[in-house]
Amino acid sequence: MKMRSDYNCPLEMTHDIIRGKWKPVILWELSKGECSLSALKKAIGGMSQKMLVQHLNELLEWRVIGKTVSDGYPLKSNYFLTDRGEKIFEAVSIMQSVGIEMMLEDNREEFLKEKGLL
Amino acid sequence: MKMRSDYNCPLEMTHDIIRGKWKPVILWELSKGECSLSALKKAIGGMSQKMLVQHLNELLEWRVIGKTVSDGYPLKSNYFLTDRGEKIFEAVSIMQSVGIEMMLEDNREEFLKEKGLL
DNA sequence: CAGCATCCGATCTGATACTG
């Protein structure tokens, strides 16, 4: 989701931040604690590295996450949620619980139990 | 956002429901009360009718909104949030308040006042 | 009024290969 400079509606702004396919999952992972690129990659299945890096950069632009990198080898990056990111995570968090409720409606409690979400 | 049949993660499911460009605004409008197609069209600026109808249909598939139509002429449609829709609206609602907080950080309180959001 | 069909450009996403 490319960053527009100005928004006429707060809702749109937040929406654009989260719209990318993998954004919520990335934020979800980072909410557990700071994390390197490779750790994120491992944690999130099915996502190409290109998308991961691209989404991370967009989140950086939005100042939703922050980043530090070590100088030496092997390189080591650290991504983490900013205060703003924690705010946005509230929305992500609700998305998760709403999703769980919908799955319950659809009689998928077994699935949720497997995942330890119930 | 095309509907996938199965999700491995509740978060993804909710995300797909809201991802479409105009979905949050549509839900926002409907949260104020049920509404006809033309009323939605008027309320939401900049959106083509095609996208409006398409997004409404997707929301219907997800059972996030419901719909009734009158028989006679002129035709009259009514779209409204379902219980599930009200749940999802909680997420939308937080997206709005997070957006407001971000705009405050960016010193846009004048703008927010104009819109009556402050 | 409500909604569908079509055409087309913009954007997003993914696979693969390569650099510091």
Add this chain to the structure above:
DNA sequence: CAGTATCAGATCGGATGCTG
């Protein structure tokens, strides 16, 4: 390990005109 480059395919979104 962290990240870039490139290319192709999928999807999304918008404009316009038509139907019941």
